[in-house]
Amino acid sequence: MPWCGLEFLLVLCGLKFSWSCPRHCICYTAPSTVSCQAHNFLSIPDGIPPNSERIFLQNNKIHRLLRGHFSPNTVTLWIYSNNITYIEPSTFHGFTLLEELDLGDNRHLRSLAEDTFHGLSRLNALHLYRCGLSTLPNNIFKGLRNLQYLHLQDNHLKYLQDDTFMDLHNLSHLFLHGNRLWSLNQNTFRGLRALDRLLLHKNQIEWVDRLAFHDLKRLTTLYLFNNTLVELSGQCLDMLPALEYLRLNDNPWSCDCKALSLWEWLKSFRGSTSSVGCQAPVNMVGKDLKELHKEDLSSCSSTVSESRSQTNNLSGTVNPSMNRGVALGSGDQTHIVDPSRPGPPKNCTKPRNKVSKKKGDNEVHHSKEVISDKEDSSLDFTEGGKLEHTSPDGTVTRRKHKCSTRTTVRPPSGVQQANNKAPSSKSSLHIQTLFVALIVTNIDHILR
Template identity: 30%
Template sequence: MLSGVWFLSVLTVAGILQTESRKTAKDICKIRCLCEEKENVLNINCENKGFTTVSLLQPPQYRIYQLFLNGNLLTRLYPNEFVNYSNAVTLHLGNNGLAEIRTGAFSGLKTLKRLHLNNNKLEVLREDTFLGLESLEYLQADYNYISAIEAGAFSKLNKLKVLILNDNLLLSLPSNVFRFVLLTHLDLRGNRLKVMPFAGVLEHIGGIMEIQLEENPWNCTCDLLPLKAWLDTITVFVGEIVCETPFRLHGKDVTQLTRQDLCPRKSASDSSQRGSHADTHIQRLSPTVNPALNPTRAPKASRPPKMRNRPTPRVTVSKDRQSFGPIMVYQTKSPVPLTCPSSCVCTSQSSDNGLNVNCQERKFTNISDLQPKPTSPKKLYLTGNYLQTVYKNDLLEYSSLDLLHLGNNRIAVIQEGAFSNLTSLRRLYLNGNYLEVLYPSMFDGLQSLQYLYLEYNVIKEIKPLTFDALINLQLLFLNNNLLRSLPDNIFGGTALTRLNLRNNHFSHLPVKGVLDQLPAFIQIDLQENPWDCTCDIMGLKDWTEHANSPVIINEVTCESPAKHAGEILKFLGREAICPDSPNLSDGTILSMNHNTDTPRSLSVSPSSYPELHTEVPLSVLILGLLVVFILSVCFGAGLFVFVLKRRKGVPSVPRNANNLDEPSANMNVSTVHFFIYFAYVFVSFVSSFFQCGSGKRRL
């Protein structure tokens, strides 16, 4: 009886606690947060709400969502802080003054793909910082005070592709820090890196597609040879790497220097030994030992919140800060009155006369809000603001721009001609916005553009001729969108070397008019699309497997039909893909021109099958005619000599008018007939040879 009463008491207390917990856990969409749905994903906007914790909030349990917690007071993240947020795919924690992340803070975020920790006060990334984030693909931790990264900090992030660590205090990277991740993009700009070893660091980022190393105080001596050697062997996009020391190389681009420049043979013996070590034992190199976790740096008080000045020792804050905004110039340059928009940070580099304008996470709603206008801007960063429309007149005074970063805004509209004045722009970032349709006039004026980033939008359609004006375009990222098809000749006017179509809705792609417009040996990523491995995909299979095929960064994996789900396309035979078409091989033959590098595939048509013609190059045709002519001359000369010798060998016989030498006459007549016949045969042969050659060339 007593035990029964005790059991009932326990149940009652448990019920009361559960009820109180439900009352405490408030629905996040019914208090101060704004929830709106876009493309079947719920956006929960809790920016600038003064939250010190979010563990007591209750998000939707059966919906995937993006959670925006920018600008709150989350200075510490405690264990199980986000245990209720299991359906979050994106988490923004920028501008929170975040200084500490306790072990297990991200537990429960098993589906999170993007984590933004930018503009905080983090100093160390520990091995247990990112526990629970096994699905993470994108990590942004720029504009912190990170001076140390433990070797295993990213070891559990096996799906991590993009890592942004620019504008921190990193002096070096630990050995094997990237060993267990397959990074495609790495941003290390604005740190304190002087060298970067091959062993333990560079050797583990072989799949990198973009690495940015600008604005570090690179020490261009023998110690930099491993980095130089690595840069000489890769073809990926690399930002400017400028020497800080020694003085003789100050301001020089590392990629333009020779090994002799970095490590002169007549240098001191210790330098020679280092150079020899770098040349012959590159595998044994170890990264620079990481100093103490709190290296000497500018005091935090000198770094105002939300306006982060890069803490590099070679820059000083301009005395004109109140008048012209927070401008920084190199100590080696004389101060000049440069204007900088309020709330932005501007830097002037010795490598050019322009200005780098950083207006990241400043809550701008329009580009026209940047006042006063910056002086000769070279790079403009407007990442993470609230921009929704790029108006036609917004960028009229920015014709000097080389880089424009509009990523991670809310841009859904770009007015016609908005970029028409940016004739010098080489890099344009529009990633992480709400663009749905691309059209030709959107990119008017961008004839110098080389790199275009459009990933992580909601692009469903690309109009014909959209990229025709981008004649210098080399890199195009369209991954993580909603594309199902591409118009004919969409890449015809470009000079692409890298194309990313990953994670769209392509079930198949036509070769004729689309893929055959791409240069040979282009790097292309087609992974994570719902490829339908039936007869329609045979053109793509032939194109990727041809001798002049492109570099496929990741394998094409079938999603349908069910019998091929999960199988790699190149390992499937033709009969397995299209068993009901016995003449498939005839209908999918590649028509190739051996004098060009562009692979072309003919589409399958049951009514018309292409003929396979062999082309006779003009050089072969001329050589053949020359050989025939020489043989003919030799043969004719030999025959002529033979006839003369025969005539000299016949004894003289008296002749008169009525008694002619009949054998001799017959021989002369036969010789003439032979030469006439030989000339006729030779002319006929040459004529037919020309007709055959020209006909085959036309085919």
């Protein structure tokens, strides 16, 4: 009697009940469906009709998926929330009708063969969330040109190889949040020209190449909140002409001069953005980058900014020697040339007009002083031509005065300096000669 009631309900819903069905499962036709969810199955149950279009096996304890478990007629297959640890590479080969495959929440799956999904030309949605995946093989998504939804969130992915998504020309939603990604390279998202939403929050992203989003011309939603971003180039976001929603909150943003390009981009953006909370420098903590004025970002330590460019390099490749001066000179004279300022070193002894500059509240103090563009960049030297102090990392501490006082040049010891009062030896000899000549003349005159 209960089965009759169930069949009656299915008929009311427009479904025709099927009596050919695995034990403990419910099957019906139009469309042909097998529902075996939440029965603690340890393996795929026997007796699934070969013409089944929809198969629901979620919330069981299935361990393995092998070739022959399912029919190529399958259109929808849900096997989420099981204990799957292994999928035979050929399990889905020939499933040209499969449109939705949900393998999510199989936390011990951990790895997949490169050709697991090859040939699924009609696949529209692929769910691989919470599967314990730490890597994705090369070409794992090859040929999935109709895929629109890819769920990879809440795995252990640390790195995405270039061109991983190259064939996903119709992908509109990519979910990568809740992983351990730390970098986004230039070709990480190459080929995703139809992508509409990209969710990257709750990762460990600290490095974003300025061309990382160059193919995402139709992206409207980008989530980067809750990562470890210190800075982000505005040029990186310029690659997203269709962007409407952006979330950058909960990152340790440094609101010094390196944040200027992001600040300028945010000022021109017409979409919706979250707050961009500053975590450095100290006087900016708690402020929103969007609310700052340009002059708030104009003064910061060049040394701090350059070293951060090396370690985080959020806007492209930086030469490792950027923050090191190049030593030039001859003999016992040495000049340190700032690589950011081309041209020969300036002569420290030449007179110059200094521009007095008050230290702003947001100035970062460091062993290297901030030098304005109009000031000389030569270093101070002590006696013997040696630098005043060189730290273990090779940086040079500048003295308060950029140039030492020029000392008076004195003659070598043992040489008397000439002056106007002291007659020369030649003058004395000339006088003596005249005196002798005068005496001789007088004697000659007397004798005559």
